Amino acid sequence: MFQTKSLIAAICVSASMAIAGPAAAQNQRPPAAVTVVTMQPQAVTLTSTLPGRVQASAEAEVRPQVNGIITERLFREGAEVAEGDALYQIDRATYEAALAQAEAAVTQARVQLDLAGTEAERVRELQSRNVASQQALDDALSARDAAAAALQVAEAQRRVAEIELERTTIRARLSGEIGLSRTSPGALVTASQADPLAVIRDIDPVHVDVTQSAADLLRWRRGHTAEALGGADLEVTLTLADGSAYEHSGTLTAAEPQVDPQTGVVVLRMEFDNPEGLLLPGMYVQVEMPTQKMEGVFLTPQEGVMRDRRGRPIAWVVNAENMVEERTLTVLQDRGADWVVSEGLKAGDRMIVAGFQKTGPGATVAPEERQPAEAGN
Numbered sequence: 001m002f003q004t005k006s007l008i009a010a011i012c013v014s015a016s017m018a019i020a021g022p023a024a025a026q027n028q029r030p031p032a033a034v035t036v037v038t039m040q041p042q043a044v045t046l047t048s049t050l051p052g053r054v055q056a057s058a059e060a061e062v063r064p065q066v067n068g069i070i071t072e073r074l075f076r077e078g079a080e081v082a083e084g085d086a087l088y089q090i091d092r093a094t095y096e097a098a099l100a101q102a103e104a105a106v107t108q109a110r111v112q113l114d115l116a117g118t119e120a121e122r123v124r125e126l127q128s129r130n131v132a133s134q135q136a137l138d139d140a141l142s143a144r145d146a147a148a149a150a151l152q153v154a155e156a157q158r159r160v161a162e163i164e165l166e167r168t169t170i171r172a173r174l175s176g177e178i179g180l181s182r183t184s185p186g187a188l189v190t191a192s193q194a195d196p197l198a199v200i201r202d203i204d205p206v207h208v209d210v211t212q213s214a215a216d217l218l219r220w221r222r223g224h225t226a227e228a229l230g231g232a233d234l235e236v237t238l239t240l241a242d243g244s245a246y247e248h249s250g251t252l253t254a255a256e257p258q259v260d261p262q263t264g265v266v267v268l269r270m271e272f273d274n275p276e277g278l279l280l281p282g283m284y285v286q287v288e289m290p291t292q293k294m295e296g297v298f299l300t301p302q303e304g305v306m307r308d309r310r311g312r313p314i315a316w317v318v319n320a321e322n323m324v325e326e327r328t329l330t331v332l333q334d335r336g337a338d339w340v341v342s343e344g345l346k347a348g349d350r351m352i353v354a355g356f357q358k359t360g361p362g363a364t365v366a367p368e369e370r371q372p373a374e375a376g377n
Helices: 002-027 093-128 133-168 214-222 371-374
Strands: 030-039 042-062 068-073 086-090 169-171 174-178 199-214 235-241 250-255 266-274 284-301 313-318 324-328 330-335 338-343 350-354 365-369
Touching: 042 174, 042 235, 042 266, 042 330, 068 338, 093 133, 199 214, 199 284, 266 284, 284 330, 284 350
Parallel strands: 030 365
Antiparallel strands: 030 350, 042 199, 042 284, 068 086, 086 169, 174 199, 199 266, 235 284, 250 266, 284 338, 313 324, 313 350, 330 338
16 A cells, blocks of 8 residues: 555656656746847938939030032931031032122122222322312212222122031031931931931930929028038939949039929939940939938848837847847938938947847847848848
8 A cells, every 4th residue: 555655656756847847948948049230320421312314414406507408418327426527418509609609799899899999099190180079089989988898798798608508518516426317318408497307415424313302402401411411422323224323423513493383393413424325315213312411320230120010110139138128210211221220229239130030028138240241141
C-alpha cells in the first residue's frame, strides 16, 4: 500500500515538472533580434515637385519674304543649321530683271543730273553777264536739285531690287536644329505667308516651364528664399517622363509676373543644358525645386515608419534599456527612400527598421545596427 502511494506521488511530481517545463522555457526565451538605425539630426533642403513642359530656348519660323516658286531645298531635315545658311531657293529670274531695270533707272537719273548740273552752270554764267534773268537761274538750280533727288530715288529703288533678289535665297535666322520641311520644290510661296516653310529650334540649352500655386510662391518670396536656404544649392533637378533622373541640373531663371485667374498658378522658367539632345520641346517632365532649408531634422528610412489606426505616422524606437517605445512623427516630405521628419525623434534614437513581427511596444529586444550594405538593398 505504501509503495503504491509513493509511486502515485512520483508520477504526479513528474507530470507537474513536465507541465512547468515549457512555461519556464518560454519565460526564459531570449529577446527578439531587431535591426535598427541610429538617428542623427542634419540640415536638409526641402523641395517641391512641379510639373512642366520642355520649351526650346529659341525658335524661329522660316517664312519667305518675297513671292515666287521654290526651285530647291538646300538643307537636310532634322539637321543642325547655322545662322545665315541657305535653306530654300526661289526662282530668281523676275527679281534679276527688276534689278537690271532699277540699275538702268539709276544710270538714267545720273545722266539727267549731269545735264541739269551743266545747264545750271551755263545759266549761272549767263546771269552773271546779265544775259539771263534771275528767274531762269532759279529754274535751272531747281531742275538740278530735282534731278539729284530723282537719282536718290532711283538708287533706293535699286537697293530694294537688290534686297528682294537676295531674299530669293531664304536663309536661317537662327542657329539650331531644323525640323521637317513643310513645302517642296515647285510650290508657290508668298511673302510673310501664314504657314512657315520649316521651324528652327535651339534645344541646347532648353527651357522648362513649370507651374506653381500662387500661395506657394507668396510663401517662397515672403520668406526670402535665398536667405532661408542659407546658401544651400539653388539648382533644380529634373525627372523625365519614364521616371529616370536627368543627369544635368538646371537653374531657376525667371517667373511670369502674373497669376492665371482661372487656375491660380504662376509659370516659372528653368534652364537646363541639353548637350545630348535628350530633352525635346513639348516633353512632360517634373522639376524638384528647393523651397526651404531645415536644420535639425532627421532622414528616416521609409521602411521604419508605420501608420497607427488614425493614419498618423509612427516609429518604434529602442530605448537605453533595450525596450521598444512608440513615437508619433511629424513627416515633412519624402526624400528618395527616406522621410524627412521634424518632430518625434531625438539625436541618438535607435529606430527599428526590421523585425517588427517579433516584438511590440514595451517588449525587450536585442538591437543590431543596420550596415550600409543592407541599407542599399
